[in-house]
Amino acid sequence: MYPESIQKLIELLSKFPGIGPRQAARFAFFLFKENHGFVEELRTALKELQDRVAVCDVCFRTMEQEEGGQRLCSFCRDARRDRSLIAVVEKESDMSNMEKTGAYHGLYHVLSGVISPLDMDSPKKIRLRELYERAERMLVGGEPCEVILATNSTTEGDTTALYIERILSPLKDTHPSLKITRLGRGLSLGSELEYIDEITIKNALSNRK
Amino acid sequence: MYPESIQKLIELLSKFPGIGPRQAARFAFFLFKENHGFVEELRTALKELQDRVAVCDVCFRTMEQEEGGQRLCSFCRDARRDRSLIAVVEKESDMSNMEKTGAYHGLYHVLSGVISPLDMDSPKKIRLRELYERAERMLVGGEPCEVILATNSTTEGDTTALYIERILSPLKDTHPSLKITRLGRGLSLGSELEYIDEITIKNALSNRK
Amino acid sequence: MYPESIQKLIELLSKFPGIGPRQAARFAFFLFKENHGFVEELRTALKELQDRVAVCDVCFRTMEQEEGGQRLCSFCRDARRDRSLIAVVEKESDMSNMEKTGAYHGLYHVLSGVISPLDMDSPKKIRLRELYERAERMLVGGEPCEVILATNSTTEGDTTALYIERILSPLKDTHPSLKITRLGRGLSLGSELEYIDEITIKNALSNRK
Amino acid sequence: MYPESIQKLIELLSKFPGIGPRQAARFAFFLFKENHGFVEELRTALKELQDRVAVCDVCFRTMEQEEGGQRLCSFCRDARRDRSLIAVVEKESDMSNMEKTGAYHGLYHVLSGVISPLDMDSPKKIRLRELYERAERMLVGGEPCEVILATNSTTEGDTTALYIERILSPLKDTHPSLKITRLGRGLSLGSELEYIDEITIKNALSNRK
Numbered sequence: 001m002y003p004e005s006i007q008k009l010i011e012l013l014s015k016f017p018g019i020g021p022r023q024a025a026r027f028a029f030f031l032f033k034e035n036h037g038f039v040e041e042l043r044t045a046l047k048e049l050q051d052r053v054a055v056c057d058v059c060f061r062t063m064e065q066e067e068g069g070q071r072l073c074s075f076c077r078d079a080r081r082d083r084s085l086i087a088v089v090e091k092e093s094d095m096s097n098m099e100k101t102g103a104y105h106g107l108y109h110v111l112s113g114v115i116s117p118l119d120m121d122s123p124k125k126i127r128l129r130e131l132y133e134r135a136e137r138m139l140v141g142g143e144p145c146e147v148i149l150a151t152n153s154t155t156e157g158d159t160t161a162l163y164i165e166r167i168l169s170p171l172k173d174t175h176p177s178l179k180i181t182r183l184g185r186g187l188s189l190g191s192e193l194e195y196i197d198e199i200t201i202k203n204a205l206s207n208r209k
Numbered sequence: 210m211y212p213e214s215i216q217k218l219i220e221l222l223s224k225f226p227g228i229g230p231r232q233a234a235r236f237a238f239f240l241f242k243e244n245h246g247f248v249e250e251l252r253t254a255l256k257e258l259q260d261r262v263a264v265c266d267v268c269f270r271t272m273e274q275e276e277g278g279q280r281l282c283s284f285c286r287d288a289r290r291d292r293s294l295i296a297v298v299e300k301e302s303d304m305s306n307m308e309k310t311g312a313y314h315g316l317y318h319v320l321s322g323v324i325s326p327l328d329m330d331s332p333k334k335i336r337l338r339e340l341y342e343r344a345e346r347m348l349v350g351g352e353p354c355e356v357i358l359a360t361n362s363t364t365e366g367d368t369t370a371l372y373i374e375r376i377l378s379p380l381k382d383t384h385p386s387l388k389i390t391r392l393g394r395g396l397s398l399g400s401e402l403e404y405i406d407e408i409t410i411k412n413a414l415s416n417r418k
Numbered sequence: 419m420y421p422e423s424i425q426k427l428i429e430l431l432s433k434f435p436g437i438g439p440r441q442a443a444r445f446a447f448f449l450f451k452e453n454h455g456f457v458e459e460l461r462t463a464l465k466e467l468q469d470r471v472a473v474c475d476v477c478f479r480t481m482e483q484e485e486g487g488q489r490l491c492s493f494c495r496d497a498r499r500d501r502s503l504i505a506v507v508e509k510e511s512d513m514s515n516m517e518k519t520g521a522y523h524g525l526y527h528v529l530s531g532v533i534s535p536l537d538m539d540s541p542k543k544i545r546l547r548e549l550y551e552r553a554e555r556m557l558v559g560g561e562p563c564e565v566i567l568a569t570n571s572t573t574e575g576d577t578t579a580l581y582i583e584r585i586l587s588p589l590k591d592t593h594p595s596l597k598i599t600r601l602g603r604g605l606s607l608g609s610e611l612e613y614i615d616e617i618t619i620k621n622a623l624s625n626r627k
Numbered sequence: 628m629y630p631e632s633i634q635k636l637i638e639l640l641s642k643f644p645g646i647g648p649r650q651a652a653r654f655a656f657f658l659f660k661e662n663h664g665f666v667e668e669l670r671t672a673l674k675e676l677q678d679r680v681a682v683c684d685v686c687f688r689t690m691e692q693e694e695g696g697q698r699l700c701s702f703c704r705d706a707r708r709d710r711s712l713i714a715v716v717e718k719e720s721d722m723s724n725m726e727k728t729g730a731y732h733g734l735y736h737v738l739s740g741v742i743s744p745l746d747m748d749s750p751k752k753i754r755l756r757e758l759y760e761r762a763e764r765m766l767v768g769g770e771p772c773e774v775i776l777a778t779n780s781t782t783e784g785d786t787t788a789l790y791i792e793r794i795l796s797p798l799k800d801t802h803p804s805l806k807i808t809r810l811g812r813g814l815s816l817g818s819e820l821e822y823i824d825e826i827t828i829k830n831a832l833s834n835r836k
Contacts, residue, residue, distance in 0.1 A: 097402055098402065098414075101411050103415070152402055153398055153400040153401075154400075181417040184395030184417050185395045186392060187393070188395070189406050190362060192366075193306055193361055194300075194303055196306075198306075198310040203393060205312055205357075206312070206393070207416060207418075208390040208392050209416075
């Protein structure tokens with residue numbers, strides 16, 4: 001229907017998360033109508049994404065790549081952040097939402113995925129071993145360490161949190177100072193008792209204070 | 210447009226909560242098409258609502274009216290329920306949702322409304338004085354007492370909870386055994402960090418455990 | 419959970435179209451909280467619905483019942499309406515929406531239901547025979563007659579329209595003045611070509627003018 | 628918050644139609660996680676969009692660019708299509724939806740925009756003059772010509788159609804064979820009389836047949 005070059009572009013754009021062929025077509029025609037400069041900028045930005053973005057060796061946040069040596073992101077280098085706290089998040093955008101609250105001053109650990117009960121290989125795909133080693137390093141070094149499991153309150157998020165707890169618990173035996181916590185459960189902003197689910201009510205009751 | 214008798218019925222039905230004139234019209238024509246027996250049953254049920262339903266003198270749940278004496282609902286009479294716990298709810302349907310969890314075994318206090326920041330008279334319209342007196346009676350009698358503020362996590366629910374805390378705090382001075390708690394705040398079931406509001410994230414962080 | 423009298427009322431209210439048990443409970447507590455007078459008014463209105471509302475003998479609109487003789491609604495008696503036009507509608511609320519346009523000045527025929535492909539008996543449940551006889555009476559009497567099939571543009575509405583056309587077509591053989599028409603098909607207000615279905619586009623193309 | 632190269636990409640992606648900063652961030656991280664090959668393919672496709680896609684000189688559909696001479700798209704070259712019909716569409720994706728019906732065999736004219744009542748310059752931004760000249764050329768050449776105004780049934784679509792009618796009407800005086808039509812208005816698939824707007828009911832009544 002559309003010319004081959006546009007068809008090809010639609011195909012690629014419809015692989016973007018949450019984008020179907022219809023919206024991909026709208027993107028393609030938007031790009032065609034936009035001036036030459038915009039498309040050039042976009043191509044350059046894609047190139048720089050590949051050439052210049054790396055992940056932090058410690059927490060796996062994205063960062064601008066630098067020459068030589070160990071790569072450490074701005075948080076991991078920032079002496080004012082509380083180095084004893086590690087919030088484990090599923091993905092970087094979760095972290096950015098926690099930052100916006102201004103209420104968290106610790107460090108992060110980006111898993112880059114979750115454990116899916118249906119995908120036996122999923123534990124290998126996310127940064128679990130790196131988390132274990134990072135906590136161990138701290139404990140052996142005599143540093144205090146609280147791992148905050150900040151995964152989503154979904155089946156996958158809960159599975160992931162449970163899995164991590166299981167993995168880290170041996171460390172707890174040898175290093176009783178290790179704390180493993182989870183984000184509090186209860187009523188979120190705007191919850192009405194008439195409509196919320198029973199599990200949330202149970203959590204809200206047992207976490208009352 | 211419609212005959213007067215139907216128009217009058219539509220008018221009354223459109224006062225039902227959440228019902229506009231269009232759905233009220235649908236109700237009216239549904240009732241007209243239903244057989245005679247259904248409408249008679251409905252009229253009888255409305256009569257019995259007026260003649261036979263009362264509220265418990267202690268917790269203000271609805272109950273079947275009985276002859277003579279003090280009116281006590283089945284919960285308030287039930288020796289197996291934990292009499293030291295009073296969950297303060299905005300309305301009876303909130304209570305029924307807590308019951309479904311099977312996790313709560315105390316008593317209730319139905320406020321029958323909330324305090325609205327915009328309605329100066331709203332504190333007088335809900336059962337606050339009765340709550341104060343109920344708690345005082347228990348404390349004076351030497352009974353333990355925890356008041357659980359189980360209002361919604363909305364502006365009005367929070368205002369109401371704050372107001373109740375302020376009212377009950379003098380009792381706390383004289384009876385340090387009085388506990389006033391609130392339902393826990395944090396991630397509700399299904400919450401995703403990428404989408405939830407900052408206040409909920411803050412609550413989830415400070416209530417982590 | 420709730421007292422028996424409230425439970426019974428909830429049960430009846432949850433038979434209202436589109437109403438589940440939760441909203442029915444909200445209705446019941448709303449009625450309990452409303453003053454005595456409102457519930458009495460509602461009971462009276464329900465009584466009058468039964469005692470005073472009838473349907474027109476000709477078009478089956480609802481009307482206030484009158485003593486003796488043939489029942490004729492205000493439209494069927496109104497000499498200024500175009501008596502040669504009969505708009506066949508599924509239900510009375512469809513009719514009221516057509517009236518609001520101010521663009522139709524003919525009469526109506528309320529089927530009081532549709533023909534469902536899954537319910538073999540549905541043709542007997544709606545006023546088809548009455549429509550046939552009404553059209554025949556007019557034609558035999560030498561009156562002009564256009565039957566406008568104003569059913570919904572849904573599977574059931576289309577099935578019903580097709581069925582009526584089949585039933586009336588023998589009349590057309592003997593009375594060529596009989597016209598049978600259907601509401602126009604095409605773009606409805608706000609339709610965007612990018613989103614609408616193919617059948618609507620086809621209709622819009624073949625009905626272009 | 629995010630590294631500069633990612634921030635820049637998010638900024639560009641959030642200019643895509645219907646995309647806010649949050650979804651743009653999701654796109655950016657998706658692209659970062661995808662393998663190198665995918666981003667390369669996307670960059671190539673963007674390049675080819677610029678280098679190889681042109682628009683047809685006659686109907687302004689996009690087409691693969693060719694060397695030399697007049698550019699004619701596959702439809703404009705296709706002898707089997709009815710050359711007397713020109714469907715004027717707002718944008719190319721509208722056209723592709725009409726093609727899917729298989730009910731249209733004429734040619735198109737892509738306006739590449741609409742006339743907005745709020746933008747005085749909008750008539751100059753779309754291909755109106757080209758439409759006039761195309762129709763005139765056909766009529767002078769003795770060819771039959773029907774211009775089908777296939778704009779959306781929205782305020783802007785209707786304004787655009789009215790404007791085009793006004794522009795083409797002088798041609799009609801000199802060439803009475805010119806037909807200007809609009810897509811039919813009425814019930815679209817699934818319309819229910821109880822819910823649709825009055826204008827659609829009016830159109831459906833006056834277009835009944």
